[in-house]
Amino acid sequence: MRLTPQKDQGLSQQLYIALRGWIESGELASGEALPSSRQLARELNIGRNTALAALDRLAAEGFVVTRPGAGLFVASLSLAETRHDAPAASENAQLSRRGDHLLAACAPSGGPHSTFAPGIPALDLFPREQWQRLLRRHQQRAPEAWLAYQGDGGVAELKTALCDYLRLSRSVRCTPGQILITQGAQQGFELIARLLADPGDHAWVEEPGYAGAQVALTAAGLSLVPVPVDADGIDLQCVPDGPGPKLIYVTPSHQYPSGITLTLARRLALLKAARDRGAWIIEDDYDSEFRYSSPPLASLQGLVDQAPVIYVGTFSKVLYPGLRLGYLVLPLALVEPFRRANARFHREGQYVAQAALAEFIDQGHFSRHVARMRRAYRSRQAALREALAPAVARGMTLSEGHAGMHLLAGLDSLGQERTLVEAGRRQGIALSPLSGYFLGDRPEPGLVLGYAGSPEVEIARAGGWLAQAWIDSAAPASG
Ligand SMILES: Cc1ncc(COP(=O)(O)O)c(C=O)c1O
Structure with a gap:
C-alpha cells in the first residue's frame, strides 16, 4: 500500500478508507490483528498521529476493537451477510399500501415551468430587490427567539396586517388571534383534514377540482365524494346518497379549475348544508386578488355570523409559490388546538420572511404589486386570446376569464384532448388536460391554460402553435 498526498483527501482519510475497505471485503477477517500505529507509520512513511487518527476512527465506528495489552483487532461483524444475502436496498424500496394509495393521487411535478403551467404567477415581475432589502433588514433585526422553535402561530405583525387586509378586501x-400562519395552503388543508375528520369520514369536493387539497384529504384517510360543479358552482342537489360529510372543500370566489363563481343562493345552501350536517367548509380563496372586471368578491366565511367555515389563504399566487407562506382563519374555538398541533406536527418557521411580508403589506408594496399583476395578467390573457383567435374562430370555446390566472379551453372529445397533450409533449409545451381534474368516471375534455407565468411573446408563440394544433386536431371531425 502506498499513500500519496492528495488535494481532496488527507493521508489519514486514505488510510481509513483502505483499511475499512479490506474489513468490509473480508480481506481482513474478523479477529485478525491490525498493525500498530507505530508500524503503520513506519511502513507507510506517514506521521504516527496520521495513522492513529485512522485507527481511532475505525475503533469509534466499531470496525476494530482494542484488546488491552494486545492491540487492535478486526471486530467480529456479520458484514458478509449484509453484503451477499440481503436483497439490495433498491429492491426493497417498496412503499406501504398507504404510500401507494397516496402516490396515485400525486401527479409528478412537471419540472421547470412551461408556458401554460396553471397557477404559476409572474415570477419575472416579482420585485426581487425590494423583497431582498426587506428580508435583509428583518434578518438583521430578528430577535434571538426567532432562531428557536416557535409556537405563536406566526409573527404578530403579519397576523395584524393580514387581518386588516382580509376584513377590508375580502x-x-x-x-x-384567529389567524394561523402556515407553510402554504397545503399545510392548512393537512391540518384541517387531520384535526377535524377521522379516517373513513367523507369529504365533499368539487368536480372538477383541485388535486392539492384532495391529496391532503386522502392522506388523512378521508373518502372523497366528488360533487359536480355547474354554471352556478358546486351543486349539492347532485350529491350521491351516503353518509354526510365532515368536510366540504370549495373554491367559491373562482372555482378551480372551471373559473365559476359560486352564486349567492348556492353559498347560502352550502352554509345550510354544512350546519345541518355538522360539517366544516374549507373555503380556499387562492387567487381572488385577480379579478379584472369587478372588485374582489366577499368571502363565504364573512357572509353570516359564526359561519362553519375555515378560510384558507396563500401567498403562492400573489408573491411566489416557493415562499411557502399561507394562512388559516379559524373559528375562535379551534385556534388553540390548531396552533398547538401545527407547532408539533410541522413546526413553525420563516419568521424573518413573515416579518418582511408584514412590512411589505404595511408599506403598500403588496397592494401595488397586486395592482401591477392585475394589469400584467390582463395583458397576458389578451395575448393568449389573440394567439388562440384562429382556433376560436373555428369553434374552440374559451372561458370568460373575468378573474384568475388561467383560461379553460373546451374540447370536443377526450380523444382530441389526448392528441393535443401528446402533440404538446413532442413540441416541449406541457398542456394540462381538464379531464385530469375529475375524480369520477365522467371527465370532461379541455385544457387548463395558465397564462400568468409567461411573458406575452412566449404566450404568443406557444398559443400560436396551440391554435394550429387545435385546428389540425379538429379538422377530421369538421370535414
Ligand atoms: C386551488 C388552489 N388552492 C391553493 C393553492 C396554493 O397552494 P399552496 O399555498 O400550498 O402553494 C393552489 C396552487 O396552485 C391552488 O391552485
Missing part, C-alpha cells in the same frame, strides 16, 4: 370576519 369581508372576512376575524381578529388577528
Whole structure:
C-alpha cells in the first residue's frame, strides 16, 4: 500500500478508507490483528498521529476493537451477510399500501415551468430587490427567539396586517388571534383534514377540482365524494346518497379549475348544508386578488355570523409559490388546538420572511404589486386570446376569464384532448388536460391554460402553435 498526498483527501482519510475497505471485503477477517500505529507509520512513511487518527476512527465506528495489552483487532461483524444475502436496498424500496394509495393521487411535478403551467404567477415581475432589502433588514433585526422553535402561530405583525387586509378586501370576519400562519395552503388543508375528520369520514369536493387539497384529504384517510360543479358552482342537489360529510372543500370566489363563481343562493345552501350536517367548509380563496372586471368578491366565511367555515389563504399566487407562506382563519374555538398541533406536527418557521411580508403589506408594496399583476395578467390573457383567435374562430370555446390566472379551453372529445397533450409533449409545451381534474368516471375534455407565468411573446408563440394544433386536431371531425 502506498499513500500519496492528495488535494481532496488527507493521508489519514486514505488510510481509513483502505483499511475499512479490506474489513468490509473480508480481506481482513474478523479477529485478525491490525498493525500498530507505530508500524503503520513506519511502513507507510506517514506521521504516527496520521495513522492513529485512522485507527481511532475505525475503533469509534466499531470496525476494530482494542484488546488491552494486545492491540487492535478486526471486530467480529456479520458484514458478509449484509453484503451477499440481503436483497439490495433498491429492491426493497417498496412503499406501504398507504404510500401507494397516496402516490396515485400525486401527479409528478412537471419540472421547470412551461408556458401554460396553471397557477404559476409572474415570477419575472416579482420585485426581487425590494423583497431582498426587506428580508435583509428583518434578518438583521430578528430577535434571538426567532432562531428557536416557535409556537405563536406566526409573527404578530403579519397576523395584524393580514387581518386588516382580509376584513377590508375580502369581508372576512376575524381578529388577528384567529389567524394561523402556515407553510402554504397545503399545510392548512393537512391540518384541517387531520384535526377535524377521522379516517373513513367523507369529504365533499368539487368536480372538477383541485388535486392539492384532495391529496391532503386522502392522506388523512378521508373518502372523497366528488360533487359536480355547474354554471352556478358546486351543486349539492347532485350529491350521491351516503353518509354526510365532515368536510366540504370549495373554491367559491373562482372555482378551480372551471373559473365559476359560486352564486349567492348556492353559498347560502352550502352554509345550510354544512350546519345541518355538522360539517366544516374549507373555503380556499387562492387567487381572488385577480379579478379584472369587478372588485374582489366577499368571502363565504364573512357572509353570516359564526359561519362553519375555515378560510384558507396563500401567498403562492400573489408573491411566489416557493415562499411557502399561507394562512388559516379559524373559528375562535379551534385556534388553540390548531396552533398547538401545527407547532408539533410541522413546526413553525420563516419568521424573518413573515416579518418582511408584514412590512411589505404595511408599506403598500403588496397592494401595488397586486395592482401591477392585475394589469400584467390582463395583458397576458389578451395575448393568449389573440394567439388562440384562429382556433376560436373555428369553434374552440374559451372561458370568460373575468378573474384568475388561467383560461379553460373546451374540447370536443377526450380523444382530441389526448392528441393535443401528446402533440404538446413532442413540441416541449406541457398542456394540462381538464379531464385530469375529475375524480369520477365522467371527465370532461379541455385544457387548463395558465397564462400568468409567461411573458406575452412566449404566450404568443406557444398559443400560436396551440391554435394550429387545435385546428389540425379538429379538422377530421369538421370535414
Ligand atoms: C386551488 C388552489 N388552492 C391553493 C393553492 C396554493 O397552494 P399552496 O399555498 O400550498 O402553494 C393552489 C396552487 O396552485 C391552488 O391552485
